[in-house]
Amino acid sequence: MQNPPVFTPSATSAFSSSQDHTAPVQGASIEVHALQRQFGSFQALRQIDFTLPAGRVLALLGPSGCGKSTLLKLLAGLDRPSSGSIAFAGRVVADAATFVAPQQRKLGMVFQDYALWPHMSVGGNVGFALRMQGVRGHALQERVDRVLQQVGLADMASRSPSALSGGQQQRVALARAIVAQPSVLLFDEPLSNLDRDLRESLCGEMRQLLRDMGTTAVYVTHDHEEACLIADEVAVMFQGEIAQRCSPQQLWGAPATVQVARFLKLGALLPAWSDGHTIGLAQQHDVQVLASLPAQHINHTGTVQAGVQRMMGHLLVPDDAVTLKPAPTAEEVRAGVLSAQVVEQHYTSGRYKTRLQLCGADQAHDVHAWTRERLPVREGHVALQLDMAQLRWFASQTT
Numbered sequence: 001m002q003n004p005p006v007f008t009p010s011a012t013s014a015f016s017s018s019q020d021h022t023a024p025v026q027g028a029s030i031e032v033h034a035l036q037r038q039f040g041s042f043q044a045l046r047q048i049d050f051t052l053p054a055g056r057v058l059a060l061l062g063p064s065g066c067g068k069s070t071l072l073k074l075l076a077g078l079d080r081p082s083s084g085s086i087a088f089a090g091r092v093v094a095d096a097a098t099f100v101a102p103q104q105r106k107l108g109m110v111f112q113d114y115a116l117w118p119h120m121s122v123g124g125n126v127g128f129a130l131r132m133q134g135v136r137g138h139a140l141q142e143r144v145d146r147v148l149q150q151v152g153l154a155d156m157a158s159r160s161p162s163a164l165s166g167g168q169q170q171r172v173a174l175a176r177a178i179v180a181q182p183s184v185l186l187f188d189e190p191l192s193n194l195d196r197d198l199r200e201s202l203c204g205e206m207r208q209l210l211r212d213m214g215t216t217a218v219y220v221t222h223d224h225e226e227a228c229l230i231a232d233e234v235a236v237m238f239q240g241e242i243a244q245r246c247s248p249q250q251l252w253g254a255p256a257t258v259q260v261a262r263f264l265k266l267g268a269l270l271p272a273w274s275d276g277h278t279i280g281l282a283q284q285h286d287v288q289v290l291a292s293l294p295a296q297h298i299n300h301t302g303t304v305q306a307g308v309q310r311m312m313g314h315l316l317v318p319d320d321a322v323t324l325k326p327a328p329t330a331e332e333v334r335a336g337v338l339s340a341q342v343v344e345q346h347y348t349s350g351r352y353k354t355r356l357q358l359c360g361a362d363q364a365h366d367v368h369a370w371t372r373e374r375l376p377v378r379e380g381h382v383a384l385q386l387d388m389a390q391l392r393w394f395a396s397q398t399t
């Protein structure tokens with residue numbers, strides 16, 4: 001199975017390290033139980049359950065409309081659940097009988113569009129929450145300066161937000177969110193307006209800052225790499241439900257469903273069947289055998305049941321699991337060596353992403369491989385060698 005994509009946090013992090021901080025903030029645990037949110041007849045969140053221990057970072061990852069922002073708003077107190085409960089550090093902040101206002105939840109929030117007040121200086125923006133708490137004078141100045149230093153913006157307190165780059169504005173938004181030492185930080189796609197390089201470095205820096213502060217955080221994103229870099233746990237959501245919640249390593253190593261594997265773009269998902277001994281690639285869920293693979297060498301999610309029953313399902317073939325060899329001989333084909341035709345090649349980052357159509361199969365069985373060299377398209381055949389250890393079987397139904 002391929003490794004999770006990993007950003008390397010910038011070696012020249014602009015965020016200051018933990019020794020510059022005052023005592024680390026103790027984050028609050030988050031307990032969410034049977035949470036639902038309905039808009040008219042539409043169920044935006046169905047039965048969300050999780051516990052996030054204090055100081056951990058949870059990324060909510062999923063396609064547009066799956067309910068990430070709805071869940072974040074419920075945590076923030078910007079919306080009320082239809083049913084279920086939310087507790088921070090064991091204290092219920094929302095259920096059928098309770099609703100604690102956002103300003104009383106000890107939260108910090110960072111939004112995609114920064115949401116800075118344009119009429120206030122950087123320092124004014126960052127110090128606003130403290131002034132609301134009655135902090136004034138030297139104490140206010142000292143805390144604002146310290147947090148600006150933490151996010152790499154020392155000496156920028158008097159600037160106007162409009163005189164800053166997008167990345168700098170998001171640093172101000174982060175400083176504003178952490179200055180009052182919240183127990184829980186909520187992030188709503190905070191980096192999606194920034195270019196890729198900046199996203200990577202800022203994401204690495206934010207991860208370090210969150211670790212140093214010990215704040216519990218929930219981070220909404222639709223970017224797989226960002227989720228894996230920032231979070232201890234990733235919850236993948238589809239249609240108002242959490243399909244899988246686990247560490248980034250587990251997510252990439254053992255996706256729980258075909259849908260998760262497809263969303264993470266882990267590789268080709270080929271219609272297949274298994275009788276427990278053999279996994280056969282099936283033409284359009286027919287039982288015709290395009291290839292037979294030994295089930296015991298293949299990772300599986302769901303049942304691989306030896307015996308008479310034939311399970312229909314999917315076989316995940318990651319791009320890295322496919323190695324191309326010269327055209328197989330007639331004898332090799334008879335011995336079960338898979339052959340395919342190159343149907344497309346795209347050059348990217350020094351190599352070709354090569355789409356292959358298995359011989360005798362339709363497009364549903366196309367797989368991809370990486371090659372260093374250009375290959376003839378729609379001419380002749382190549383042999384495919386599959387690394388069994390990287391394949392994964394997903395059972396879907398029994399026939």
Ligand SMILES: Nc1ncnc2c1ncn2[C@@H]1O[C@H](COP(=O)(O)OP(=O)(O)OP(=O)(O)O)[C@@H](O)[C@H]1O
Nearest residue numbers: 039042044062063064065066067068069070071222
């Ligand atoms: N106030 C509302 N009234 C009716 N439907 C809503 C409301 N808020 C959200 N929804 C619906 O709930 C679903 C989930 O929306 P949500 O904003 O949580 O998705 P999301 O995963 O954050 O998507 P995106 O990544 O595009 O921001 C969507 O179908 C959306 O249209």
